[in-house]
Amino acid sequence: MSPAHGPDEVSSGPRGPQLPQFPWDSLATCKATAAAHPDGIVDLSVGTPVDPVPENLQQALRSVSEVPGYPATHGTPALREAAAESLRRRYGIDGIEHDAVLPTVGSKELVAWLPTLAGVRPGDVVAIPDLAYPTYEVGAKIAGAEVVRLGPGERPPEGTALLWLNSPSNPTGRVLDAGELSAQVRAAQEMGAVVASDECYLALGWDTDPVSVLHPSVGASRRNLLAVHSLSKSSNLAGYRAGFVTGDPDLVARLLELRKHAGMIVPRPVQEAITEALSDDEHVAVQRERYAQRRATLRPALEAAGFGIEHSQAGLYLWASRGEDAWQTVEWLAQRGILAAPGTFYGPGGDRHVRIALTATDERIAAAAKRL
Numbered sequence: 001m002s003p004a005h006g007p008d009e010v011s012s013g014p015r016g017p018q019l020p021q022f023p024w025d026s027l028a029t030c031k032a033t034a035a036a037h038p039d040g041i042v043d044l045s046v047g048t049p050v051d052p053v054p055e056n057l058q059q060a061l062r063s064v065s066e067v068p069g070y071p072a073t074h075g076t077p078a079l080r081e082a083a084a085e086s087l088r089r090r091y092g093i094d095g096i097e098h099d100a101v102l103p104t105v106g107s108k109e110l111v112a113w114l115p116t117l118a119g120v121r122p123g124d125v126v127a128i129p130d131l132a133y134p135t136y137e138v139g140a141k142i143a144g145a146e147v148v149r150l151g152p153g154e155r156p157p158e159g160t161a162l163l164w165l166n167s168p169s170n171p172t173g174r175v176l177d178a179g180e181l182s183a184q185v186r187a188a189q190e191m192g193a194v195v196a197s198d199e200c201y202l203a204l205g206w207d208t209d210p211v212s213v214l215h216p217s218v219g220a221s222r223r224n225l226l227a228v229h230s231l232s233k234s235s236n237l238a239g240y241r242a243g244f245v246t247g248d249p250d251l252v253a254r255l256l257e258l259r260k261h262a263g264m265i266v267p268r269p270v271q272e273a274i275t276e277a278l279s280d281d282e283h284v285a286v287q288r289e290r291y292a293q294r295r296a297t298l299r300p301a302l303e304a305a306g307f308g309i310e311h312s313q314a315g316l317y318l319w320a321s322r323g324e325d326a327w328q329t330v331e332w333l334a335q336r337g338i339l340a341a342p343g344t345f346y347g348p349g350g351d352r353h354v355r356i357a358l359t360a361t362d363e364r365i366a367a368a369a370k371r372l
Protein backbone atom coordinates (compact mmCIF):
# COMPACT_ATOMS: atom_id res chain seq x y z
CA MET A 1 0.00 0.00 0.00
CA SER A 2 1.45 3.39 -0.91
CA PRO A 3 1.27 6.24 1.61
CA ALA A 4 -1.21 9.02 0.89
CA HIS A 5 1.41 11.66 1.74
CA GLY A 6 5.09 11.88 0.88
CA PRO A 7 7.50 11.44 3.83
CA ASP A 8 8.05 15.22 4.25
CA GLU A 9 4.41 16.16 4.05
CA VAL A 10 2.76 17.00 7.33
CA SER A 11 -0.99 16.58 7.52
CA SER A 12 -2.64 19.93 8.26
CA GLY A 13 -5.50 18.34 10.16
CA PRO A 14 -8.83 17.18 8.85
CA ARG A 15 -9.67 18.03 5.27
CA GLY A 16 -12.78 20.00 4.48
CA PRO A 17 -14.19 23.37 5.46
CA GLN A 18 -12.90 25.39 8.40
CA LEU A 19 -15.97 25.91 10.52
CA PRO A 20 -16.44 28.42 13.33
CA GLN A 21 -16.02 27.10 16.87
CA PHE A 22 -19.35 25.90 18.27
CA PRO A 23 -20.21 29.12 20.13
CA TRP A 24 -22.16 27.69 23.06
CA ASP A 25 -18.99 26.06 24.44
CA SER A 26 -17.71 29.55 25.33
CA LEU A 27 -20.66 30.11 27.70
CA ALA A 28 -19.49 27.38 30.11
CA THR A 29 -17.99 29.73 32.74
CA CYS A 30 -21.05 31.99 32.83
CA LYS A 31 -23.27 28.91 32.97
CA ALA A 32 -21.40 27.71 36.06
CA THR A 33 -21.84 31.15 37.67
CA ALA A 34 -25.58 31.14 36.94
CA ALA A 35 -25.97 27.55 38.15
CA ALA A 36 -24.50 28.56 41.53
CA HIS A 37 -27.54 30.77 42.26
CA PRO A 38 -29.28 29.44 45.42
CA ASP A 39 -32.61 29.23 43.57
CA GLY A 40 -31.04 27.57 40.51
CA ILE A 41 -30.27 28.68 36.98
CA VAL A 42 -32.79 30.23 34.60
CA ASP A 43 -31.37 29.21 31.25
CA LEU A 44 -32.58 31.62 28.56
CA SER A 45 -29.58 31.09 26.29
CA VAL A 46 -31.09 28.58 23.86
CA GLY A 47 -34.42 28.47 22.07
CA THR A 48 -35.33 24.92 22.95
CA PRO A 49 -39.00 24.15 23.75
CA VAL A 50 -39.80 23.15 27.35
CA ASP A 51 -43.54 22.43 27.12
CA PRO A 52 -44.66 18.88 26.33
CA VAL A 53 -45.32 17.60 22.83
CA PRO A 54 -49.10 17.96 22.37
CA GLU A 55 -50.90 14.66 23.03
CA ASN A 56 -52.44 14.43 19.54
CA LEU A 57 -48.97 14.68 17.97
CA GLN A 58 -47.60 11.96 20.28
CA GLN A 59 -50.58 9.82 19.34
CA ALA A 60 -49.91 10.37 15.61
CA LEU A 61 -46.25 9.36 16.11
CA ARG A 62 -47.28 6.14 17.85
CA SER A 63 -49.99 5.31 15.33
CA VAL A 64 -47.55 4.04 12.69
CA SER A 65 -44.75 2.79 14.92
CA GLU A 66 -45.25 -0.79 13.66
CA VAL A 67 -44.70 0.12 9.97
CA PRO A 68 -41.47 -1.64 8.91
CA GLY A 69 -40.68 -0.30 5.44
CA TYR A 70 -38.55 2.62 4.28
CA PRO A 71 -40.42 5.92 4.33
CA ALA A 72 -40.71 8.09 1.19
CA THR A 73 -38.23 10.96 1.02
CA HIS A 74 -41.06 13.06 -0.44
CA GLY A 75 -43.25 12.30 2.60
CA THR A 76 -46.74 10.86 2.46
CA PRO A 77 -49.29 12.52 0.15
CA ALA A 78 -51.26 13.39 3.31
CA LEU A 79 -48.26 15.28 4.73
CA ARG A 80 -47.79 17.27 1.53
CA GLU A 81 -51.46 18.13 1.37
CA ALA A 82 -51.55 19.11 5.07
CA ALA A 83 -48.55 21.42 4.56
CA ALA A 84 -50.05 23.19 1.54
CA GLU A 85 -53.40 23.48 3.31
CA SER A 86 -51.83 24.83 6.54
CA LEU A 87 -49.95 27.51 4.59
CA ARG A 88 -53.24 28.59 3.01
CA ARG A 89 -55.22 28.52 6.27
CA ARG A 90 -52.64 30.00 8.64
CA TYR A 91 -50.76 32.40 6.38
CA GLY A 92 -52.95 33.14 3.34
CA ILE A 93 -50.57 31.47 0.87
CA ASP A 94 -52.38 30.08 -2.16
CA GLY A 95 -51.31 27.91 -5.03
CA ILE A 96 -48.76 25.63 -3.36
CA GLU A 97 -48.63 22.46 -5.46
CA HIS A 98 -48.66 19.50 -3.12
CA ASP A 99 -45.67 17.99 -4.90
CA ALA A 100 -43.68 21.16 -4.20
CA VAL A 101 -43.62 20.27 -0.47
CA LEU A 102 -40.62 18.34 0.83
CA PRO A 103 -40.28 17.26 4.47
CA THR A 104 -36.93 17.83 6.18
CA VAL A 105 -35.23 16.41 9.27
CA GLY A 106 -35.88 19.63 11.17
CA SER A 107 -34.87 22.76 9.29
CA LYS A 108 -31.28 23.00 10.56
CA GLU A 109 -30.03 20.25 8.25
CA LEU A 110 -31.67 21.94 5.27
CA VAL A 111 -30.08 25.27 6.21
CA ALA A 112 -26.69 23.57 6.47
CA TRP A 113 -26.97 21.63 3.20
CA LEU A 114 -29.05 23.90 0.96
CA PRO A 115 -26.07 25.77 -0.53
CA THR A 116 -24.44 22.48 -1.52
CA LEU A 117 -27.67 20.90 -2.77
CA ALA A 118 -28.72 24.04 -4.67
CA GLY A 119 -25.44 24.02 -6.59
CA VAL A 120 -23.57 26.83 -4.82
CA ARG A 121 -19.90 26.38 -5.74
CA PRO A 122 -16.61 27.34 -4.09
CA GLY A 123 -16.06 31.08 -4.52
CA ASP A 124 -19.78 31.89 -5.01
CA VAL A 125 -21.37 34.37 -2.62
CA VAL A 126 -23.98 33.41 -0.06
CA ALA A 127 -25.61 36.53 1.41
CA ILE A 128 -27.00 36.32 4.95
CA PRO A 129 -28.38 38.86 7.45
CA ASP A 130 -25.69 40.75 9.42
CA LEU A 131 -27.10 39.26 12.63
CA ALA A 132 -28.12 35.70 11.87
CA TYR A 133 -28.66 32.12 12.93
CA PRO A 134 -25.09 30.71 12.74
CA THR A 135 -25.98 27.77 10.47
CA TYR A 136 -26.40 30.03 7.41
CA GLU A 137 -22.67 30.73 7.57
CA VAL A 138 -21.85 27.09 8.29
CA GLY A 139 -23.88 25.92 5.26
CA ALA A 140 -22.11 28.40 3.01
CA LYS A 141 -18.72 27.22 4.28
CA ILE A 142 -19.60 23.55 3.74
CA ALA A 143 -20.18 24.51 0.09
CA GLY A 144 -16.89 26.47 0.03
CA ALA A 145 -18.73 29.75 -0.64
CA GLU A 146 -17.93 33.29 0.51
CA VAL A 147 -20.27 34.76 3.13
CA VAL A 148 -21.46 38.35 2.85
CA ARG A 149 -23.43 39.83 5.75
CA LEU A 150 -26.10 42.34 4.76
CA GLY A 151 -27.20 45.18 7.04
CA PRO A 152 -30.87 46.18 7.22
CA GLY A 153 -32.11 47.16 3.75
CA GLU A 154 -28.80 46.32 2.08
CA ARG A 155 -29.20 44.47 -1.23
CA PRO A 156 -27.24 41.30 -2.09
CA PRO A 157 -24.04 42.05 -4.02
CA GLU A 158 -23.52 41.13 -7.67
CA GLY A 159 -22.55 37.48 -7.98
CA THR A 160 -24.73 36.29 -5.12
CA ALA A 161 -25.75 32.67 -5.69
CA LEU A 162 -27.96 32.28 -2.62
CA LEU A 163 -29.68 34.85 -0.42
CA TRP A 164 -30.99 33.90 3.03
CA LEU A 165 -33.87 35.90 4.49
CA ASN A 166 -35.10 35.33 8.05
CA SER A 167 -38.24 37.12 9.16
CA PRO A 168 -39.07 37.11 12.04
CA SER A 169 -35.36 37.14 12.76
CA ASN A 170 -33.32 35.05 15.11
CA PRO A 171 -31.78 36.76 17.09
CA THR A 172 -33.34 40.23 16.79
CA GLY A 173 -37.06 39.49 16.35
CA ARG A 174 -37.04 42.02 13.51
CA VAL A 175 -39.81 41.56 10.94
CA LEU A 176 -39.50 42.43 7.24
CA ASP A 177 -42.72 43.80 5.76
CA ALA A 178 -44.04 42.72 2.36
CA GLY A 179 -42.31 45.63 0.61
CA GLU A 180 -38.89 44.82 2.12
CA LEU A 181 -39.26 41.12 1.32
CA SER A 182 -40.30 41.96 -2.22
CA ALA A 183 -37.33 44.27 -2.82
CA GLN A 184 -34.83 41.69 -1.54
CA VAL A 185 -36.34 38.85 -3.56
CA ARG A 186 -36.42 40.91 -6.74
CA ALA A 187 -32.80 42.06 -6.36
CA ALA A 188 -31.62 38.47 -5.88
CA GLN A 189 -33.78 36.96 -8.61
CA GLU A 190 -32.57 39.56 -11.12
CA MET A 191 -29.07 38.14 -10.76
CA GLY A 192 -30.32 34.54 -10.94
CA ALA A 193 -29.76 33.80 -7.25
CA VAL A 194 -31.76 31.34 -5.21
CA VAL A 195 -33.69 33.00 -2.36
CA ALA A 196 -34.38 30.97 0.76
CA SER A 197 -36.66 32.47 3.36
CA ASP A 198 -36.34 30.86 6.79
CA GLU A 199 -39.79 31.28 8.32
CA CYS A 200 -39.55 29.16 11.45
CA TYR A 201 -40.95 31.94 13.70
CA LEU A 202 -43.79 33.00 11.39
CA ALA A 203 -46.50 31.84 13.82
CA LEU A 204 -45.06 33.98 16.64
CA GLY A 205 -45.91 37.59 15.75
CA TRP A 206 -46.54 39.89 18.77
CA ASP A 207 -46.48 43.56 17.79
CA THR A 208 -46.97 42.82 14.09
CA ASP A 209 -48.23 40.05 11.80
CA PRO A 210 -45.25 38.64 9.91
CA VAL A 211 -45.84 37.62 6.29
CA SER A 212 -44.34 34.76 4.36
CA VAL A 213 -42.21 35.44 1.30
CA LEU A 214 -44.84 33.38 -0.57
CA HIS A 215 -47.71 35.68 0.47
CA PRO A 216 -49.49 37.38 -2.46
CA SER A 217 -48.73 40.85 -0.99
CA VAL A 218 -45.02 40.21 -1.59
CA GLY A 219 -45.83 39.63 -5.26
CA ALA A 220 -42.69 37.55 -5.80
CA SER A 221 -42.20 35.11 -8.65
CA ARG A 222 -41.69 31.64 -7.23
CA ARG A 223 -38.79 30.99 -9.58
CA ASN A 224 -35.75 30.09 -7.46
CA LEU A 225 -37.70 30.96 -4.32
CA LEU A 226 -38.00 28.69 -1.26
CA ALA A 227 -39.76 29.03 2.10
CA VAL A 228 -38.25 26.96 4.91
CA HIS A 229 -40.58 25.92 7.75
CA SER A 230 -39.99 24.21 11.07
CA LEU A 231 -42.36 22.58 13.53
CA SER A 232 -39.85 22.81 16.37
CA LYS A 233 -41.12 26.02 17.94
CA SER A 234 -44.78 26.34 16.99
CA SER A 235 -45.62 22.66 17.68
CA ASN A 236 -42.91 21.78 20.27
CA LEU A 237 -41.47 19.18 17.89
CA ALA A 238 -37.77 20.09 18.21
CA GLY A 239 -37.09 16.58 19.53
CA TYR A 240 -38.85 14.86 16.63
CA ARG A 241 -36.82 16.83 14.02
CA ALA A 242 -39.65 18.06 11.84
CA GLY A 243 -39.73 20.65 9.08
CA PHE A 244 -40.47 21.17 5.42
CA VAL A 245 -39.44 23.29 2.48
CA THR A 246 -41.64 24.52 -0.37
CA GLY A 247 -41.69 27.09 -3.16
CA ASP A 248 -40.30 26.72 -6.69
CA PRO A 249 -41.54 23.28 -7.86
CA ASP A 250 -38.47 22.70 -10.08
CA LEU A 251 -36.02 23.54 -7.32
CA VAL A 252 -37.91 21.39 -4.80
CA ALA A 253 -37.89 18.51 -7.34
CA ARG A 254 -34.11 18.86 -7.65
CA LEU A 255 -33.69 18.85 -3.87
CA LEU A 256 -35.93 15.77 -3.67
CA GLU A 257 -33.83 13.93 -6.24
CA LEU A 258 -30.59 14.66 -4.38
CA ARG A 259 -32.04 13.92 -0.97
CA LYS A 260 -33.42 10.58 -2.18
CA HIS A 261 -29.94 9.55 -3.24
CA ALA A 262 -28.38 10.84 -0.04
CA GLY A 263 -30.90 9.21 2.33
CA MET A 264 -32.05 12.50 3.88
CA ILE A 265 -35.41 11.04 4.91
CA VAL A 266 -37.88 11.97 7.64
CA PRO A 267 -38.83 8.82 9.63
CA ARG A 268 -42.37 7.63 8.98
CA PRO A 269 -43.67 8.17 12.55
CA VAL A 270 -42.38 11.74 12.42
CA GLN A 271 -44.10 12.23 9.05
CA GLU A 272 -47.33 11.23 10.76
CA ALA A 273 -46.73 13.70 13.63
CA ILE A 274 -45.98 16.47 11.10
CA THR A 275 -49.22 15.72 9.25
CA GLU A 276 -51.21 15.98 12.47
CA ALA A 277 -49.36 19.14 13.57
CA LEU A 278 -50.14 20.84 10.27
CA SER A 279 -53.79 19.80 10.40
CA ASP A 280 -54.51 21.14 13.89
CA ASP A 281 -54.30 24.85 14.73
CA GLU A 282 -55.51 24.57 18.31
CA HIS A 283 -52.20 23.40 19.83
CA VAL A 284 -50.35 26.17 17.97
CA ALA A 285 -52.66 28.77 19.54
CA VAL A 286 -52.13 27.26 23.01
CA GLN A 287 -48.34 27.33 22.66
CA ARG A 288 -48.40 30.85 21.25
CA GLU A 289 -50.36 32.05 24.28
CA ARG A 290 -47.77 30.51 26.63
CA TYR A 291 -44.98 32.44 24.93
CA ALA A 292 -47.08 35.63 24.90
CA GLN A 293 -47.47 35.36 28.70
CA ARG A 294 -43.76 34.73 29.25
CA ARG A 295 -42.89 37.69 27.07
CA ALA A 296 -45.35 39.87 28.98
CA THR A 297 -43.58 38.93 32.25
CA LEU A 298 -39.99 39.17 31.08
CA ARG A 299 -39.99 42.25 28.88
CA PRO A 300 -41.15 44.81 31.49
CA ALA A 301 -38.85 43.22 34.10
CA LEU A 302 -35.85 43.70 31.79
CA GLU A 303 -36.88 47.27 30.98
CA ALA A 304 -37.32 48.08 34.68
CA ALA A 305 -33.80 46.72 35.25
CA GLY A 306 -32.40 49.21 32.72
CA PHE A 307 -32.33 47.12 29.55
CA GLY A 308 -33.30 48.58 26.19
CA ILE A 309 -35.21 46.12 24.00
CA GLU A 310 -34.82 46.52 20.24
CA HIS A 311 -36.89 44.98 17.44
CA SER A 312 -38.34 41.83 19.12
CA GLN A 313 -41.73 42.38 17.44
CA ALA A 314 -42.01 38.64 16.82
CA GLY A 315 -40.32 35.33 17.49
CA LEU A 316 -38.96 33.68 20.58
CA TYR A 317 -36.33 36.18 21.72
CA LEU A 318 -35.83 39.58 23.29
CA TRP A 319 -32.91 41.49 21.76
CA ALA A 320 -31.68 43.44 24.75
CA SER A 321 -28.88 45.83 25.62
CA ARG A 322 -27.52 47.63 28.69
CA GLY A 323 -25.39 49.85 26.49
CA GLU A 324 -22.22 47.91 27.31
CA ASP A 325 -20.20 45.03 25.88
CA ALA A 326 -22.34 41.93 25.32
CA TRP A 327 -20.15 39.68 27.50
CA GLN A 328 -20.39 42.16 30.40
CA THR A 329 -24.18 41.85 30.20
CA VAL A 330 -23.99 38.04 30.02
CA GLU A 331 -21.84 38.15 33.17
CA TRP A 332 -24.23 40.63 34.90
CA LEU A 333 -27.16 38.32 34.21
CA ALA A 334 -25.18 35.20 35.24
CA GLN A 335 -24.54 36.82 38.65
CA ARG A 336 -28.34 36.82 39.02
CA GLY A 337 -28.59 33.19 37.95
CA ILE A 338 -29.83 34.00 34.42
CA LEU A 339 -28.06 32.70 31.33
CA ALA A 340 -28.37 34.61 28.05
CA ALA A 341 -26.52 34.41 24.73
CA PRO A 342 -24.15 37.24 23.75
CA GLY A 343 -25.15 38.97 20.53
CA THR A 344 -21.72 38.19 19.07
CA PHE A 345 -22.87 34.56 18.55
CA TYR A 346 -24.95 35.93 15.67
CA GLY A 347 -22.49 38.30 14.04
CA PRO A 348 -19.90 40.94 14.94
CA GLY A 349 -22.64 43.62 15.00
CA GLY A 350 -24.18 41.97 18.06
CA ASP A 351 -21.39 43.08 20.37
CA ARG A 352 -23.60 45.28 22.57
CA HIS A 353 -26.67 43.04 22.80
CA VAL A 354 -27.75 39.80 24.38
CA ARG A 355 -30.41 37.42 23.13
CA ILE A 356 -32.87 36.35 25.80
CA ALA A 357 -35.11 33.40 24.94
CA LEU A 358 -38.71 33.01 26.07
CA THR A 359 -38.26 29.24 26.20
CA ALA A 360 -38.42 28.48 29.91
CA THR A 361 -41.27 27.33 32.11
CA ASP A 362 -43.64 29.91 33.62
CA GLU A 363 -42.02 29.23 36.99
CA ARG A 364 -38.48 29.91 35.70
CA ILE A 365 -39.58 33.03 33.80
CA ALA A 366 -41.23 34.35 36.98
CA ALA A 367 -38.02 33.60 38.90
CA ALA A 368 -35.98 35.55 36.33
CA ALA A 369 -38.35 38.53 36.52
CA LYS A 370 -38.10 38.54 40.32
CA ARG A 371 -34.31 38.50 40.26
CA LEU A 372 -34.17 41.36 37.77
Ligand SMILES: Cc1ncc(COP(=O)(O)O)c(C=O)c1O
Pocket residue numbers: 047105106107108109111133166169170198200229230231232238242243
Ligand atom coordinates in the same frame (compact mmCIF):
# COMPACT_ATOMS: atom_id res chain seq x y z
C1 LIG B 1 -33.62 30.95 12.38
C2 LIG B 1 -33.60 29.49 12.64
N1 LIG B 1 -33.63 28.65 11.60
C3 LIG B 1 -33.61 27.33 11.77
C4 LIG B 1 -33.56 26.77 13.03
C5 LIG B 1 -33.49 25.28 13.15
O1 LIG B 1 -34.60 24.74 13.73
P1 LIG B 1 -34.98 23.22 13.59
O2 LIG B 1 -33.81 22.48 13.03
O3 LIG B 1 -35.31 22.77 14.95
O4 LIG B 1 -36.15 23.18 12.67
C6 LIG B 1 -33.51 27.59 14.15
C7 LIG B 1 -33.43 27.01 15.48
O5 LIG B 1 -33.33 27.65 16.48
C8 LIG B 1 -33.54 28.99 13.95
O6 LIG B 1 -33.51 29.84 14.97
